[in-house]
Amino acid sequence: MNYTLNQLRIFLKIVEKQSITKASEELHLTQPAVSIQLKNFQNQFPIPLTEVVGRQLFITDFGNEIAVIAKRILKEVEGINYKLLTYQGELAGRLKVSVVSTGKYVIPYFLSGFMRENAGVDLVMDVTNKSRVVESLEENQVDFALVSVLPAHLNLNKIGLMKNILHLVGNPKYFEKVKLGKKSFAKDTPLIFREKGSATRAAMENYLTEKSIAVGKKIELTSNEAVKQAVIAGLGCSIMPLIGVNNELERGDLKIIPQKHLPITTTWNLVWLRNKKLSPVASALLDYIDAKKEEIINSNFQWIQRY
Missing domain, CATH: 3.40.190.10 (Periplasmic binding protein-like II)
Incomplete structure:
Protein backbone atom coordinates (compact mmCIF):
# COMPACT_ATOMS: atom_id res chain seq x y z
CA MET A 1 0.00 0.00 0.00
CA ASN A 2 1.39 3.37 -1.00
CA TYR A 3 -1.57 5.75 -1.07
CA THR A 4 -1.17 9.45 -0.29
CA LEU A 5 -3.07 11.83 1.95
CA ASN A 6 -4.14 13.67 -1.19
CA GLN A 7 -5.71 10.48 -2.57
CA LEU A 8 -7.57 9.98 0.71
CA ARG A 9 -8.93 13.54 0.58
CA ILE A 10 -10.05 13.16 -3.02
CA PHE A 11 -11.68 9.80 -2.40
CA LEU A 12 -13.55 11.18 0.62
CA LYS A 13 -14.86 14.07 -1.46
CA ILE A 14 -16.03 11.65 -4.17
CA VAL A 15 -17.83 9.60 -1.52
CA GLU A 16 -19.43 12.75 -0.09
CA LYS A 17 -20.59 14.06 -3.47
CA GLN A 18 -21.29 10.69 -5.11
CA SER A 19 -19.86 12.26 -8.25
CA ILE A 20 -16.43 12.82 -9.75
CA THR A 21 -17.64 15.98 -11.48
CA LYS A 22 -19.04 17.53 -8.29
CA ALA A 23 -15.96 16.47 -6.32
CA SER A 24 -13.66 18.10 -8.86
CA GLU A 25 -15.66 21.34 -8.71
CA GLU A 26 -15.47 21.51 -4.92
CA LEU A 27 -11.77 20.61 -4.87
CA HIS A 28 -11.02 23.12 -7.67
CA LEU A 29 -9.39 20.39 -9.72
CA THR A 30 -10.06 19.21 -13.25
CA GLN A 31 -12.27 16.17 -13.68
CA PRO A 32 -9.44 14.16 -15.36
CA ALA A 33 -7.12 14.94 -12.43
CA VAL A 34 -9.69 13.62 -9.93
CA SER A 35 -10.36 10.54 -12.09
CA ILE A 36 -6.61 9.75 -12.26
CA GLN A 37 -6.22 10.03 -8.48
CA LEU A 38 -9.25 7.78 -7.95
CA LYS A 39 -7.81 5.23 -10.38
CA ASN A 40 -4.39 5.30 -8.67
CA PHE A 41 -6.05 4.86 -5.29
CA GLN A 42 -8.27 2.02 -6.57
CA ASN A 43 -5.26 0.20 -8.05
CA GLN A 44 -3.97 -0.43 -4.53
CA PHE A 45 -7.03 -2.54 -3.63
CA PRO A 46 -8.13 -5.85 -5.17
CA ILE A 47 -11.76 -5.05 -4.27
CA PRO A 48 -13.67 -2.26 -6.08
CA LEU A 49 -14.21 0.99 -4.20
CA THR A 50 -16.76 2.32 -6.69
CA GLU A 51 -18.97 1.07 -9.47
CA VAL A 52 -20.83 2.76 -12.31
CA VAL A 53 -24.39 1.72 -13.11
CA GLY A 54 -25.68 3.47 -16.19
CA ARG A 55 -24.04 6.86 -15.81
CA GLN A 56 -24.35 6.97 -12.03
CA LEU A 57 -21.36 6.47 -9.71
CA PHE A 58 -21.96 4.33 -6.63
CA ILE A 59 -19.67 3.64 -3.68
CA THR A 60 -19.36 -0.06 -2.81
CA ASP A 61 -19.72 -1.37 0.73
CA PHE A 62 -15.95 -1.83 0.81
CA GLY A 63 -15.46 1.71 -0.47
CA ASN A 64 -17.68 3.11 2.30
CA GLU A 65 -15.66 1.24 4.92
CA ILE A 66 -12.42 2.61 3.47
CA ALA A 67 -13.96 6.11 3.52
CA VAL A 68 -14.66 5.81 7.26
CA ILE A 69 -11.04 4.86 7.92
CA ALA A 70 -9.75 7.58 5.57
CA LYS A 71 -11.76 10.19 7.42
CA ARG A 72 -10.27 9.03 10.71
CA ILE A 73 -6.73 9.13 9.30
CA LEU A 74 -7.14 12.67 7.94
CA LYS A 75 -8.59 13.85 11.23
CA GLU A 76 -5.53 12.48 13.07
CA VAL A 77 -3.20 14.20 10.60
CA GLU A 78 -5.12 17.44 11.09
CA GLY A 79 -4.72 16.98 14.84
CA ILE A 80 -0.93 16.66 14.41
CA ASN A 81 -0.82 19.95 12.51
CA TYR A 82 -2.90 21.73 15.14
CA LYS A 83 -0.78 20.23 17.94
CA LEU A 84 2.39 21.54 16.30
CA LEU A 85 0.97 25.05 16.05
CA THR A 86 -0.16 24.89 19.67
CA TYR A 87 3.36 23.93 20.80
CA GLN A 88 4.62 26.90 18.85
CA GLY A 89 2.35 29.17 20.88
CA GLU A 90 -0.37 29.70 18.27
CA LEU A 91 -4.10 29.21 18.70
CA ALA A 92 -4.94 26.30 16.40
CA GLY A 93 -7.91 24.10 15.62
CA ARG A 94 -11.13 23.92 13.66
CA LEU A 95 -14.11 26.17 14.25
CA LYS A 96 -17.49 24.87 13.04
CA VAL A 97 -20.42 27.25 12.70
CA SER A 98 -23.92 26.64 11.32
CA VAL A 99 -25.75 29.74 10.09
CA VAL A 100 -29.33 30.36 9.00
CA SER A 101 -29.32 31.63 5.43
CA THR A 102 -29.95 35.32 6.14
CA GLY A 103 -27.21 35.19 8.77
CA LYS A 104 -24.62 35.07 5.98
CA TYR A 105 -24.96 38.87 5.86
CA VAL A 106 -24.02 39.09 9.56
CA ILE A 107 -21.64 36.42 10.81
CA PRO A 108 -18.64 37.04 8.49
CA TYR A 109 -18.10 40.45 10.11
CA PHE A 110 -17.88 38.84 13.56
CA LEU A 111 -15.41 36.20 12.34
CA SER A 112 -13.09 37.99 9.91
CA GLY A 113 -10.91 39.81 12.44
CA PHE A 114 -10.62 36.69 14.60
CA MET A 115 -9.56 34.59 11.61
CA ARG A 116 -6.96 37.18 10.53
CA GLU A 117 -5.46 37.20 14.01
CA ASN A 118 -5.32 33.39 14.24
CA ALA A 119 -3.82 31.84 11.13
CA GLY A 120 -3.84 28.39 12.74
CA VAL A 121 -7.66 28.31 12.96
CA ASP A 122 -9.65 26.69 10.15
CA LEU A 123 -13.26 27.73 9.66
CA VAL A 124 -16.05 25.44 8.48
CA MET A 125 -19.31 27.36 8.02
CA ASP A 126 -22.55 25.78 6.84
CA VAL A 127 -25.17 28.26 5.60
CA THR A 128 -28.59 26.58 5.53
CA ASN A 129 -32.16 26.92 6.81
CA LYS A 130 -33.22 26.99 10.44
CA SER A 131 -34.29 23.33 10.56
CA ARG A 132 -30.84 22.13 9.49
CA VAL A 133 -29.13 24.56 11.88
CA VAL A 134 -31.15 23.22 14.82
CA GLU A 135 -30.36 19.66 13.74
CA SER A 136 -26.62 20.41 13.70
CA LEU A 137 -26.90 21.76 17.25
CA GLU A 138 -28.91 18.77 18.47
CA GLU A 139 -26.36 16.35 17.04
CA ASN A 140 -23.41 18.34 18.44
CA GLN A 141 -21.93 18.74 14.96
CA VAL A 142 -20.93 22.38 15.42
CA ASP A 143 -19.36 24.69 17.98
CA PHE A 144 -21.84 27.50 17.41
CA ALA A 145 -24.96 28.38 15.46
CA LEU A 146 -26.32 31.76 14.41
CA VAL A 147 -30.11 32.07 14.72
CA SER A 148 -32.65 34.85 15.14
CA VAL A 149 -35.25 32.62 16.82
CA LEU A 150 -34.08 30.38 19.64
CA PRO A 151 -35.19 26.72 19.46
CA ALA A 152 -37.22 26.36 22.66
CA HIS A 153 -36.53 22.64 23.14
CA LEU A 154 -32.74 23.01 23.39
CA ASN A 155 -30.79 24.05 26.49
CA LEU A 156 -28.53 26.76 25.06
CA ASN A 157 -26.11 29.48 26.01
CA LYS A 158 -26.23 32.58 23.85
CA ILE A 159 -24.62 35.89 23.00
CA GLY A 160 -26.81 38.51 21.35
CA LEU A 161 -24.89 40.00 18.44
CA MET A 162 -27.23 42.62 16.93
CA THR A 267 -32.01 39.44 17.69
CA TRP A 268 -29.19 37.63 15.96
CA ASN A 269 -27.89 35.20 18.60
CA LEU A 270 -24.73 33.13 18.58
CA VAL A 271 -25.74 29.98 20.47
CA TRP A 272 -24.17 26.75 21.69
CA LEU A 273 -25.25 23.76 23.77
CA ARG A 274 -25.12 24.61 27.47
CA ASN A 275 -23.43 21.33 28.41
CA LYS A 276 -20.89 21.51 25.56
CA LYS A 277 -17.22 21.63 26.53
CA LEU A 278 -15.89 24.37 24.29
CA SER A 279 -12.53 23.96 22.58
CA PRO A 280 -9.79 26.57 23.15
CA VAL A 281 -10.60 27.98 19.69
CA ALA A 282 -14.32 28.29 20.47
CA SER A 283 -13.61 29.91 23.84
CA ALA A 284 -11.20 32.35 22.21
CA LEU A 285 -13.86 33.36 19.69
CA LEU A 286 -16.31 34.17 22.50
CA ASP A 287 -13.66 36.34 24.18
CA TYR A 288 -12.99 38.09 20.88
CA ILE A 289 -16.67 38.82 20.24
CA ASP A 290 -17.17 40.05 23.80
CA ALA A 291 -14.30 42.52 23.33
CA LYS A 292 -15.01 43.59 19.74
CA LYS A 293 -18.80 43.35 19.29
CA GLU A 294 -19.62 47.06 19.59
CA GLU A 295 -16.69 48.02 17.39
CA ILE A 296 -17.81 45.54 14.70
CA ILE A 297 -21.39 46.85 14.77
CA ASN A 298 -20.31 50.50 14.65
CA SER A 299 -17.90 49.85 11.79
CA ASN A 300 -20.16 47.75 9.59
CA PHE A 301 -23.83 48.20 10.48
CA GLN A 302 -24.38 51.90 11.21
CA TRP A 303 -26.36 52.15 7.96
CA ILE A 304 -29.26 50.29 9.60
CA GLN A 305 -30.06 53.43 11.60
CA ARG A 306 -31.16 55.17 8.38
CA TYR A 307 -34.23 52.93 8.22
Whole structure:
Protein backbone atom coordinates (compact mmCIF):
# COMPACT_ATOMS: atom_id res chain seq x y z
CA MET A 1 0.00 0.00 0.00
CA ASN A 2 1.39 3.37 -1.00
CA TYR A 3 -1.57 5.75 -1.07
CA THR A 4 -1.17 9.45 -0.29
CA LEU A 5 -3.07 11.83 1.95
CA ASN A 6 -4.14 13.67 -1.19
CA GLN A 7 -5.71 10.48 -2.57
CA LEU A 8 -7.57 9.98 0.71
CA ARG A 9 -8.93 13.54 0.58
CA ILE A 10 -10.05 13.16 -3.02
CA PHE A 11 -11.68 9.80 -2.40
CA LEU A 12 -13.55 11.18 0.62
CA LYS A 13 -14.86 14.07 -1.46
CA ILE A 14 -16.03 11.65 -4.17
CA VAL A 15 -17.83 9.60 -1.52
CA GLU A 16 -19.43 12.75 -0.09
CA LYS A 17 -20.59 14.06 -3.47
CA GLN A 18 -21.29 10.69 -5.11
CA SER A 19 -19.86 12.26 -8.25
CA ILE A 20 -16.43 12.82 -9.75
CA THR A 21 -17.64 15.98 -11.48
CA LYS A 22 -19.04 17.53 -8.29
CA ALA A 23 -15.96 16.47 -6.32
CA SER A 24 -13.66 18.10 -8.86
CA GLU A 25 -15.66 21.34 -8.71
CA GLU A 26 -15.47 21.51 -4.92
CA LEU A 27 -11.77 20.61 -4.87
CA HIS A 28 -11.02 23.12 -7.67
CA LEU A 29 -9.39 20.39 -9.72
CA THR A 30 -10.06 19.21 -13.25
CA GLN A 31 -12.27 16.17 -13.68
CA PRO A 32 -9.44 14.16 -15.36
CA ALA A 33 -7.12 14.94 -12.43
CA VAL A 34 -9.69 13.62 -9.93
CA SER A 35 -10.36 10.54 -12.09
CA ILE A 36 -6.61 9.75 -12.26
CA GLN A 37 -6.22 10.03 -8.48
CA LEU A 38 -9.25 7.78 -7.95
CA LYS A 39 -7.81 5.23 -10.38
CA ASN A 40 -4.39 5.30 -8.67
CA PHE A 41 -6.05 4.86 -5.29
CA GLN A 42 -8.27 2.02 -6.57
CA ASN A 43 -5.26 0.20 -8.05
CA GLN A 44 -3.97 -0.43 -4.53
CA PHE A 45 -7.03 -2.54 -3.63
CA PRO A 46 -8.13 -5.85 -5.17
CA ILE A 47 -11.76 -5.05 -4.27
CA PRO A 48 -13.67 -2.26 -6.08
CA LEU A 49 -14.21 0.99 -4.20
CA THR A 50 -16.76 2.32 -6.69
CA GLU A 51 -18.97 1.07 -9.47
CA VAL A 52 -20.83 2.76 -12.31
CA VAL A 53 -24.39 1.72 -13.11
CA GLY A 54 -25.68 3.47 -16.19
CA ARG A 55 -24.04 6.86 -15.81
CA GLN A 56 -24.35 6.97 -12.03
CA LEU A 57 -21.36 6.47 -9.71
CA PHE A 58 -21.96 4.33 -6.63
CA ILE A 59 -19.67 3.64 -3.68
CA THR A 60 -19.36 -0.06 -2.81
CA ASP A 61 -19.72 -1.37 0.73
CA PHE A 62 -15.95 -1.83 0.81
CA GLY A 63 -15.46 1.71 -0.47
CA ASN A 64 -17.68 3.11 2.30
CA GLU A 65 -15.66 1.24 4.92
CA ILE A 66 -12.42 2.61 3.47
CA ALA A 67 -13.96 6.11 3.52
CA VAL A 68 -14.66 5.81 7.26
CA ILE A 69 -11.04 4.86 7.92
CA ALA A 70 -9.75 7.58 5.57
CA LYS A 71 -11.76 10.19 7.42
CA ARG A 72 -10.27 9.03 10.71
CA ILE A 73 -6.73 9.13 9.30
CA LEU A 74 -7.14 12.67 7.94
CA LYS A 75 -8.59 13.85 11.23
CA GLU A 76 -5.53 12.48 13.07
CA VAL A 77 -3.20 14.20 10.60
CA GLU A 78 -5.12 17.44 11.09
CA GLY A 79 -4.72 16.98 14.84
CA ILE A 80 -0.93 16.66 14.41
CA ASN A 81 -0.82 19.95 12.51
CA TYR A 82 -2.90 21.73 15.14
CA LYS A 83 -0.78 20.23 17.94
CA LEU A 84 2.39 21.54 16.30
CA LEU A 85 0.97 25.05 16.05
CA THR A 86 -0.16 24.89 19.67
CA TYR A 87 3.36 23.93 20.80
CA GLN A 88 4.62 26.90 18.85
CA GLY A 89 2.35 29.17 20.88
CA GLU A 90 -0.37 29.70 18.27
CA LEU A 91 -4.10 29.21 18.70
CA ALA A 92 -4.94 26.30 16.40
CA GLY A 93 -7.91 24.10 15.62
CA ARG A 94 -11.13 23.92 13.66
CA LEU A 95 -14.11 26.17 14.25
CA LYS A 96 -17.49 24.87 13.04
CA VAL A 97 -20.42 27.25 12.70
CA SER A 98 -23.92 26.64 11.32
CA VAL A 99 -25.75 29.74 10.09
CA VAL A 100 -29.33 30.36 9.00
CA SER A 101 -29.32 31.63 5.43
CA THR A 102 -29.95 35.32 6.14
CA GLY A 103 -27.21 35.19 8.77
CA LYS A 104 -24.62 35.07 5.98
CA TYR A 105 -24.96 38.87 5.86
CA VAL A 106 -24.02 39.09 9.56
CA ILE A 107 -21.64 36.42 10.81
CA PRO A 108 -18.64 37.04 8.49
CA TYR A 109 -18.10 40.45 10.11
CA PHE A 110 -17.88 38.84 13.56
CA LEU A 111 -15.41 36.20 12.34
CA SER A 112 -13.09 37.99 9.91
CA GLY A 113 -10.91 39.81 12.44
CA PHE A 114 -10.62 36.69 14.60
CA MET A 115 -9.56 34.59 11.61
CA ARG A 116 -6.96 37.18 10.53
CA GLU A 117 -5.46 37.20 14.01
CA ASN A 118 -5.32 33.39 14.24
CA ALA A 119 -3.82 31.84 11.13
CA GLY A 120 -3.84 28.39 12.74
CA VAL A 121 -7.66 28.31 12.96
CA ASP A 122 -9.65 26.69 10.15
CA LEU A 123 -13.26 27.73 9.66
CA VAL A 124 -16.05 25.44 8.48
CA MET A 125 -19.31 27.36 8.02
CA ASP A 126 -22.55 25.78 6.84
CA VAL A 127 -25.17 28.26 5.60
CA THR A 128 -28.59 26.58 5.53
CA ASN A 129 -32.16 26.92 6.81
CA LYS A 130 -33.22 26.99 10.44
CA SER A 131 -34.29 23.33 10.56
CA ARG A 132 -30.84 22.13 9.49
CA VAL A 133 -29.13 24.56 11.88
CA VAL A 134 -31.15 23.22 14.82
CA GLU A 135 -30.36 19.66 13.74
CA SER A 136 -26.62 20.41 13.70
CA LEU A 137 -26.90 21.76 17.25
CA GLU A 138 -28.91 18.77 18.47
CA GLU A 139 -26.36 16.35 17.04
CA ASN A 140 -23.41 18.34 18.44
CA GLN A 141 -21.93 18.74 14.96
CA VAL A 142 -20.93 22.38 15.42
CA ASP A 143 -19.36 24.69 17.98
CA PHE A 144 -21.84 27.50 17.41
CA ALA A 145 -24.96 28.38 15.46
CA LEU A 146 -26.32 31.76 14.41
CA VAL A 147 -30.11 32.07 14.72
CA SER A 148 -32.65 34.85 15.14
CA VAL A 149 -35.25 32.62 16.82
CA LEU A 150 -34.08 30.38 19.64
CA PRO A 151 -35.19 26.72 19.46
CA ALA A 152 -37.22 26.36 22.66
CA HIS A 153 -36.53 22.64 23.14
CA LEU A 154 -32.74 23.01 23.39
CA ASN A 155 -30.79 24.05 26.49
CA LEU A 156 -28.53 26.76 25.06
CA ASN A 157 -26.11 29.48 26.01
CA LYS A 158 -26.23 32.58 23.85
CA ILE A 159 -24.62 35.89 23.00
CA GLY A 160 -26.81 38.51 21.35
CA LEU A 161 -24.89 40.00 18.44
CA MET A 162 -27.23 42.62 16.93
CA LYS A 163 -30.83 43.36 16.04
CA ASN A 164 -32.55 41.63 13.13
CA ILE A 165 -35.12 44.02 11.65
CA LEU A 166 -37.75 42.88 9.13
CA HIS A 167 -39.75 45.27 6.93
CA LEU A 168 -42.37 44.84 4.23
CA VAL A 169 -40.58 45.60 0.96
CA GLY A 170 -41.64 45.84 -2.66
CA ASN A 171 -40.44 47.17 -5.99
CA PRO A 172 -41.72 50.79 -6.11
CA LYS A 173 -42.50 50.44 -9.83
CA TYR A 174 -45.18 47.87 -9.01
CA PHE A 175 -46.02 48.26 -5.32
CA GLU A 176 -45.81 51.87 -4.21
CA LYS A 177 -48.49 51.33 -1.57
CA VAL A 178 -49.72 48.10 -0.03
CA LYS A 179 -51.98 47.86 2.98
CA LEU A 180 -51.77 44.73 5.12
CA GLY A 181 -55.05 44.53 6.98
CA LYS A 182 -58.01 42.27 7.69
CA LYS A 183 -60.11 43.74 4.90
CA SER A 184 -57.91 46.09 2.94
CA PHE A 185 -55.06 43.81 1.84
CA ALA A 186 -55.09 43.70 -1.95
CA LYS A 187 -55.80 40.14 -3.00
CA ASP A 188 -54.02 40.72 -6.29
CA THR A 189 -50.77 41.55 -4.45
CA PRO A 190 -48.99 38.26 -3.83
CA LEU A 191 -47.06 37.87 -0.61
CA ILE A 192 -43.80 35.95 -1.05
CA PHE A 193 -42.72 33.53 1.69
CA ARG A 194 -39.57 31.58 2.44
CA GLU A 195 -39.87 27.79 2.69
CA LYS A 196 -41.15 26.02 5.81
CA GLY A 197 -38.41 25.74 8.41
CA SER A 198 -37.13 29.25 7.73
CA ALA A 199 -36.94 31.64 10.71
CA THR A 200 -37.89 34.54 8.42
CA ARG A 201 -41.03 32.67 7.37
CA ALA A 202 -41.87 31.90 11.00
CA ALA A 203 -41.56 35.59 11.96
CA MET A 204 -43.69 36.58 8.97
CA GLU A 205 -46.41 34.02 9.72
CA ASN A 206 -46.48 34.97 13.40
CA TYR A 207 -47.02 38.60 12.45
CA LEU A 208 -49.82 37.77 10.01
CA THR A 209 -51.53 35.48 12.53
CA GLU A 210 -51.27 37.94 15.44
CA LYS A 211 -52.72 40.75 13.32
CA SER A 212 -55.39 38.49 11.74
CA ILE A 213 -54.18 39.35 8.25
CA ALA A 214 -55.54 37.06 5.54
CA VAL A 215 -53.21 36.41 2.63
CA GLY A 216 -54.70 36.32 -0.86
CA LYS A 217 -52.08 35.13 -3.31
CA LYS A 218 -49.10 33.33 -1.82
CA ILE A 219 -45.75 32.42 -3.38
CA GLU A 220 -43.15 30.20 -1.67
CA LEU A 221 -39.44 30.28 -2.56
CA THR A 222 -36.52 28.43 -1.03
CA SER A 223 -33.89 31.10 -0.37
CA ASN A 224 -33.65 34.70 0.77
CA GLU A 225 -31.90 35.60 -2.48
CA ALA A 226 -34.70 34.02 -4.53
CA VAL A 227 -37.32 35.99 -2.58
CA LYS A 228 -35.38 39.21 -3.09
CA GLN A 229 -35.06 38.72 -6.83
CA ALA A 230 -38.76 37.84 -7.09
CA VAL A 231 -39.75 41.04 -5.28
CA ILE A 232 -37.44 43.10 -7.50
CA ALA A 233 -39.04 41.50 -10.56
CA GLY A 234 -42.51 42.50 -9.35
CA LEU A 235 -43.86 39.06 -8.47
CA GLY A 236 -45.07 40.35 -5.12
CA CYS A 237 -44.04 41.83 -1.77
CA SER A 238 -42.37 40.20 1.19
CA ILE A 239 -41.42 40.84 4.79
CA MET A 240 -37.64 40.61 4.64
CA PRO A 241 -34.65 41.14 6.95
CA LEU A 242 -33.21 44.60 6.40
CA ILE A 243 -29.70 43.18 6.59
CA GLY A 244 -30.16 41.39 3.26
CA VAL A 245 -31.62 44.21 1.15
CA ASN A 246 -29.38 47.21 1.89
CA ASN A 247 -27.90 47.51 -1.61
CA GLU A 248 -31.30 47.14 -3.28
CA LEU A 249 -32.80 49.85 -1.07
CA GLU A 250 -29.87 52.16 -1.86
CA ARG A 251 -30.32 51.63 -5.63
CA GLY A 252 -34.08 52.06 -5.47
CA ASP A 253 -34.79 48.51 -6.68
CA LEU A 254 -36.73 47.96 -3.46
CA LYS A 255 -38.64 50.24 -1.13
CA ILE A 256 -39.82 49.81 2.44
CA ILE A 257 -43.63 49.98 2.49
CA PRO A 258 -44.63 51.36 5.93
CA GLN A 259 -47.15 49.28 7.86
CA LYS A 260 -48.73 49.45 11.25
CA HIS A 261 -46.97 47.14 13.75
CA LEU A 262 -43.94 46.78 11.46
CA PRO A 263 -40.99 46.37 11.49
CA ILE A 264 -40.57 43.05 13.28
CA THR A 265 -37.48 43.11 15.48
CA THR A 266 -35.66 40.02 16.71
CA THR A 267 -32.01 39.44 17.69
CA TRP A 268 -29.19 37.63 15.96
CA ASN A 269 -27.89 35.20 18.60
CA LEU A 270 -24.73 33.13 18.58
CA VAL A 271 -25.74 29.98 20.47
CA TRP A 272 -24.17 26.75 21.69
CA LEU A 273 -25.25 23.76 23.77
CA ARG A 274 -25.12 24.61 27.47
CA ASN A 275 -23.43 21.33 28.41
CA LYS A 276 -20.89 21.51 25.56
CA LYS A 277 -17.22 21.63 26.53
CA LEU A 278 -15.89 24.37 24.29
CA SER A 279 -12.53 23.96 22.58
CA PRO A 280 -9.79 26.57 23.15
CA VAL A 281 -10.60 27.98 19.69
CA ALA A 282 -14.32 28.29 20.47
CA SER A 283 -13.61 29.91 23.84
CA ALA A 284 -11.20 32.35 22.21
CA LEU A 285 -13.86 33.36 19.69
CA LEU A 286 -16.31 34.17 22.50
CA ASP A 287 -13.66 36.34 24.18
CA TYR A 288 -12.99 38.09 20.88
CA ILE A 289 -16.67 38.82 20.24
CA ASP A 290 -17.17 40.05 23.80
CA ALA A 291 -14.30 42.52 23.33
CA LYS A 292 -15.01 43.59 19.74
CA LYS A 293 -18.80 43.35 19.29
CA GLU A 294 -19.62 47.06 19.59
CA GLU A 295 -16.69 48.02 17.39
CA ILE A 296 -17.81 45.54 14.70
CA ILE A 297 -21.39 46.85 14.77
CA ASN A 298 -20.31 50.50 14.65
CA SER A 299 -17.90 49.85 11.79
CA ASN A 300 -20.16 47.75 9.59
CA PHE A 301 -23.83 48.20 10.48
CA GLN A 302 -24.38 51.90 11.21
CA TRP A 303 -26.36 52.15 7.96
CA ILE A 304 -29.26 50.29 9.60
CA GLN A 305 -30.06 53.43 11.60
CA ARG A 306 -31.16 55.17 8.38
CA TYR A 307 -34.23 52.93 8.22
